[in-house]
Amino acid sequence: MSYRPSLTVESCNKNVLRAKYAVRGAVPQRAYELESKLRAGEKLPFSEVIYCNIGNPQQLNQHPITFFRQVMSLAMNPDLLENPKTVELFPQDAIERARDIVRRTPGGLGAYSHSMGLEFIREDVAAFLNDRDGHPADKNTIFLTNGASPGVQTILQCLIRDHNDGIMIPIPQYPLYSGTIDLLGGSILPYHLTEETGWQLEMTRLVEALADARSKGLTPRALCVINPGNPTGSCLSEESMLEVMRFCKREHIFLLADEVYQTNIYQLAKPFVSFRKVLLDNPELEGLELASFHSCSKGFLGECGIRGGYFQLENVDASIRAELYKLASLFLCPNLVGQVMVDLMVKPPRGTPSAEHYEQEKRAILDSLQRRARKLSQCLNRLQGVSCQVVEGAMYAFPKITIPQRACEEAKRRGQSPDLFYCMSMIDEAGICVVPGSGFGQVDGTFHYRTTILPPEDKFDIVMERMTAFHNSFLARYQ
Amino acid sequence: MSYRPSLTVESCNKNVLRAKYAVRGAVPQRAYELESKLRAGEKLPFSEVIYCNIGNPQQLNQHPITFFRQVMSLAMNPDLLENPKTVELFPQDAIERARDIVRRTPGGLGAYSHSMGLEFIREDVAAFLNDRDGHPADKNTIFLTNGASPGVQTILQCLIRDHNDGIMIPIPQYPLYSGTIDLLGGSILPYHLTEETGWQLEMTRLVEALADARSKGLTPRALCVINPGNPTGSCLSEESMLEVMRFCKREHIFLLADEVYQTNIYQLAKPFVSFRKVLLDNPELEGLELASFHSCSKGFLGECGIRGGYFQLENVDASIRAELYKLASLFLCPNLVGQVMVDLMVKPPRGTPSAEHYEQEKRAILDSLQRRARKLSQCLNRLQGVSCQVVEGAMYAFPKITIPQRACEEAKRRGQSPDLFYCMSMIDEAGICVVPGSGFGQVDGTFHYRTTILPPEDKFDIVMERMTAFHNSFLARYQ
Numbered sequence: 001m002s003y004r005p006s007l008t009v010e011s012c013n014k015n016v017l018r019a020k021y022a023v024r025g026a027v028p029q030r031a032y033e034l035e036s037k038l039r040a041g042e043k044l045p046f047s048e049v050i051y052c053n054i055g056n057p058q059q060l061n062q063h064p065i066t067f068f069r070q071v072m073s074l075a076m077n078p079d080l081l082e083n084p085k086t087v088e089l090f091p092q093d094a095i096e097r098a099r100d101i102v103r104r105t106p107g108g109l110g111a112y113s114h115s116m117g118l119e120f121i122r123e124d125v126a127a128f129l130n131d132r133d134g135h136p137a138d139k140n141t142i143f144l145t146n147g148a149s150p151g152v153q154t155i156l157q158c159l160i161r162d163h164n165d166g167i168m169i170p171i172p173q174y175p176l177y178s179g180t181i182d183l184l185g186g187s188i189l190p191y192h193l194t195e196e197t198g199w200q201l202e203m204t205r206l207v208e209a210l211a212d213a214r215s216k217g218l219t220p221r222a223l224c225v226i227n228p229g230n231p232t233g234s235c236l237s238e239e240s241m242l243e244v245m246r247f248c249k250r251e252h253i254f255l256l257a258d259e260v261y262q263t264n265i266y267q268l269a270k271p272f273v274s275f276r277k278v279l280l281d282n283p284e285l286e287g288l289e290l291a292s293f294h295s296c297s298k299g300f301l302g303e304c305g306i307r308g309g310y311f312q313l314e315n316v317d318a319s320i321r322a323e324l325y326k327l328a329s330l331f332l333c334p335n336l337v338g339q340v341m342v343d344l345m346v347k348p349p350r351g352t353p354s355a356e357h358y359e360q361e362k363r364a365i366l367d368s369l370q371r372r373a374r375k376l377s378q379c380l381n382r383l384q385g386v387s388c389q390v391v392e393g394a395m396y397a398f399p400k401i402t403i404p405q406r407a408c409e410e411a412k413r414r415g416q417s418p419d420l421f422y423c424m425s426m427i428d429e430a431g432i433c434v435v436p437g438s439g440f441g442q443v444d445g446t447f448h449y450r451t452t453i454l455p456p457e458d459k460f461d462i463v464m465e466r467m468t469a470f471h472n473s474f475l476a477r478y479q
Numbered sequence: 480m481s482y483r484p485s486l487t488v489e490s491c492n493k494n495v496l497r498a499k500y501a502v503r504g505a506v507p508q509r510a511y512e513l514e515s516k517l518r519a520g521e522k523l524p525f526s527e528v529i530y531c532n533i534g535n536p537q538q539l540n541q542h543p544i545t546f547f548r549q550v551m552s553l554a555m556n557p558d559l560l561e562n563p564k565t566v567e568l569f570p571q572d573a574i575e576r577a578r579d580i581v582r583r584t585p586g587g588l589g590a591y592s593h594s595m596g597l598e599f600i601r602e603d604v605a606a607f608l609n610d611r612d613g614h615p616a617d618k619n620t621i622f623l624t625n626g627a628s629p630g631v632q633t634i635l636q637c638l639i640r641d642h643n644d645g646i647m648i649p650i651p652q653y654p655l656y657s658g659t660i661d662l663l664g665g666s667i668l669p670y671h672l673t674e675e676t677g678w679q680l681e682m683t684r685l686v687e688a689l690a691d692a693r694s695k696g697l698t699p700r701a702l703c704v705i706n707p708g709n710p711t712g713s714c715l716s717e718e719s720m721l722e723v724m725r726f727c728k729r730e731h732i733f734l735l736a737d738e739v740y741q742t743n744i745y746q747l748a749k750p751f752v753s754f755r756k757v758l759l760d761n762p763e764l765e766g767l768e769l770a771s772f773h774s775c776s777k778g779f780l781g782e783c784g785i786r787g788g789y790f791q792l793e794n795v796d797a798s799i800r801a802e803l804y805k806l807a808s809l810f811l812c813p814n815l816v817g818q819v820m821v822d823l824m825v826k827p828p829r830g831t832p833s834a835e836h837y838e839q840e841k842r843a844i845l846d847s848l849q850r851r852a853r854k855l856s857q858c859l860n861r862l863q864g865v866s867c868q869v870v871e872g873a874m875y876a877f878p879k880i881t882i883p884q885r886a887c888e889e890a891k892r893r894g895q896s897p898d899l900f901y902c903m904s905m906i907d908e909a910g911i912c913v914v915p916g917s918g919f920g921q922v923d924g925t926f927h928y929r930t931t932i933l934p935p936e937d938k939f940d941i942v943m944e945r946m947t948a949f950h951n952s953f954l955a956r957y958q
Contacts, residue, residue, distance in 0.1 A: 003766025005796045006700065006731045013640045016802050024594055024808035059586035069556045076816075077552035079545070085567050089559065107538035112776075112783040115503055146625055146786070149810050157662070161492045179809045183636070221485065252485045287482025297591075304591040305815035307625070317484045323495050329503035330658045331628050336784035337555075337816045 019182040022439020031433040046431030052451040057302030067354045074098035093352035109336040115328040117144025121343040128346035133277035141313040148295040151311035160186035168223040172440035174230040199232035222254040228261040228393030231450035235270040235392040257292040261394040263299035266370040290314040296341045300365040308338030372453045379464040407478035419447040430470035498661040501918020510912040525910030531930040536781030546833040553577035572831035588815040594807040596623025600822040607825035612756035620792040627774040630790035639665035647702040650920035653709040678711035701733040707740040707872025710929035714749040714871040736771040740873040742778035745849040769793040779844040787817030851932045858943040886957035898926040909949035
């Protein structure tokens with residue numbers, strides 16, 4: 001008789017089974033398969049798969065910031081700092097910055113650091129926050145992390161005791177939130193953003209969601225806001241932020257501010273303002289607990305693979321900061337390269353020879369993202385049955401698509417939701433990988449998908465053409 | 480009235496509060512404080528704090544492997560690969576290896592990879608396992624991770640459903656295990672290693688621990704073995720491993736093999752043999768589920784700060800591998816620098832110009848660790864009331880100390896356990912930071928501490944002298 005495994009889906013932690021993460025779900029799996037086929041020489045209706053499922057700029061040929069990589073390259077190999085020939089390959093200010101980093105990093109990049117991250121980097125983050133918000137920050141409220149996601153998990157781990165504890169999240173949302181809440185055994189408390197007004201956050205929706213949760217005996221412990229929005233591409237007004245924070249204070253709720261897209265702003269009416277600034281500008285909000293998240297993966301850096309990020313706490317009880325430190329210690333420390341990338345992000349070159357090139361690279365990437373954001377929403381809005389809100393910030397569009405009745409029936413036959421069927425058809429026919437709206441949440445009976453704005457400009461028109469041709473042929477088939 | 484925070488220890492997840500991690504606990508905190516005082520010019524009985532609390536070789540001046548850092552430095556800054564002057568600073572084989580890595584990494588080190596890690600690196604790990612064990616490995620059973628610790632957490636997350644699920648762990652153990660089990664709300668099922676026989680694993684202890692767990696209505700889901708042992712420094716015989724695996728198969732228990740110290744072996748009688756090899760060599764064990772962990776942080780690399788590691792699964796159900804993939808996806812991917820460091824670890828230079836220097840560096844570090852391991856246990860065994868087992872492998876000694884009655888009374892007055900009081904006295908008086916045995920577990924009424932063998936050889940005698948002088952003065956005071 002063959003051995004029966006002890007660990008199967010039947011005997012697995014049910015919270016693990018419950019958690020979902022669509023950004024790497026069925027459609028990307030299909031994309032990988034098709035890419036393998038292309039590599040194996042198989043003939044498909046397209047010559048290349050284009051990944052618009054994930055905010056991964058360097059995968060789509062965005063060049064990293066030159067100065068940052070020069071410094072990292074030197075800090076990784078400090079023997080170079082002793083070599084007189086190094087000046088022929090690296091600019092002097094990169095050498096000096098690397099020397100400074102190595103000097104201030106006990107044991108270098110190969111040693112575990114303090115579990116919250118290197119002290120000098122937390123000081124540099126604090127200085128950045130002071131510059132940005134006009135309010136000093138305490139380095140002991142800053143935790144460096146492997147990208148933003150583990151920080152979100154760590155804080156939710158403290159907040160969620162059991163399924164009676166709920167976390168309010170926007171719908172649509174980035175599925176890190178729903179996935180982590182499920183994994184930790186908490187309850188998801190959805191509040192809907194209003195698509196018609198550009199995915200704005202309306203207070204009535206928060207009030208309803210809260211009342212609904214309490215009527216079910218659930219305890220809302222925290223409210224999560226993503227600004228600029230993922231997947232919506234919308235930006236919050238300062239007035240709206242103030243209302244949200246008043247709500248949190250009144251209802252005794254912890255605020256989680258996902259601000260990883262803070263430099264991805266493509267309009268002038270709503271410049272980025274941090275929740276931290278609004279909190280500290282308004283004495284009426286005194287005491288409100290806030291955790292803000294930032295990352296090297298987005299903005300104009302796009303250093304996703306490096307896994308660098310941080311979170312910062314305001315008004316969080318010292319005893320909880322001690323618990324967060326203990327949890328960080330259990331996993332020793334965030335990776336040192338990610339920590340140094342955070343340092344470069346918050347303290348870029350200024351007034352040194354590399355500063356000008358840095359500013360040029362930064363501007364070129366952000367301007368290009370702005371052009372692509374506009375082009376994408378314009379293109380989508382020209383399609384029959386498709387409407388797309390203005391992409392004000394972040395890296396995504398979340399268009400609404402009307403799916404013909406006969407296509408819905410075909411989807412049902414295949415055991416797929418209509419939006420999944422649409423996205424599966426798009427990858428199969430056009431080689432473009434996007435994520436169905438169901439992975440982010442949407443009003444019942446409506447369908448969306450999320451696409452990034454990241455294909456490079458020299459391919460952008462081709463992507464738009466392929467999306468358009470696919471959409472028209474899909475409609476022609478099922479209308 | 481001032482705002483009362485919503486998240487305090489009273490309202491925090493109790494599993495978070497329960498989790499402990501002594502390696503960065505009270506004694507290291509005290510060490511940081513003393514180090515600050517020294518920096519501020521204060522006069523203390525020592526001029527430098529020496530950290531023996533954590534296996535962090537580069538913090539104590541171990542030089543990273545030159546070739547690995549050269550390759551990483553180039554892969555981090557691929558512009559160098561196009562520059563004709565690069566050959567003046569880097570050996571040709573490092574340039575070629577970096578070029579190969581960059582070519583096979585879609586988007587380079589700044590792009591998210593596949594959530595399980597880059598495919599070519601998983602293939603290289605599979606080839607390494609085949610060479611090591613004489614049995615081919617499947618790349619789809621390999622997950623790259625940010626060091627070994629997150630892999631342990633991910634698998635325990637699947638295994639532990641609630642407090643009725645228990646994980647068998649050795650006592651003494653590395654507190655990642657107890658901490659993570661507490662955090663996930665499971666039950667710790669301790670089995671004691673036998674100090675008198677060099678911390679060997681005896682079957683009667685496993686049988687007793689299992690019976691004890693079942694008598695309490697608990698379900699033992701997995702057994703964890705650390706080989707070479709942390710904190711014990713002991714190595715398992717192949718016979719002992721076979722017995723353990725028979726036990727696991729008979730009792731329908733998942734085996735977790737922590738083998739991060741597999742290259743840290745300081746004797747010839749018990750060379751490292753992997754649990755995977757024993758499993759696949761013995762048909763009677765067919766079907767037994769095994770997860771093995773490895774890391775770049777230990778061995779002769781000591782690349783702790785890079786956070787690279789992997790786990791590999793044998794006989795684990797495909798449905799569970801799919802769940803593990805989903806969990807990995809939720810946090811996007813392990814950091815790419817750590818992934819590449821794993822690649823360098825499993826595929827070092829061979830037959831190229833840098834190979835000889837690599838072998839020299841490797842040999843020098845391992846030989847030096849062996850000398851230090853011997854010197855440390857010899858020194859400790861010379862102290863009155865101290866006994867230390869032979870350090871056969873890993874990076875630690877775990878001496879037993881007899882603490883005089885009057886010292887135990889003084890500890891009690893201070894609200895400290897006797898071993899904590901001893902270690903606190905050692906940091907205060909000798910500036911040497913070690914971890915009390917209570918952080919790892921010990922037989923009631925016995926006291927130990929864990930110290931690493933890592934202080935560099937040119938300081939090792941000073942550390943031994945300071946430890947000896949401290950111990951003698953402690954005894955003189957309290958005997």
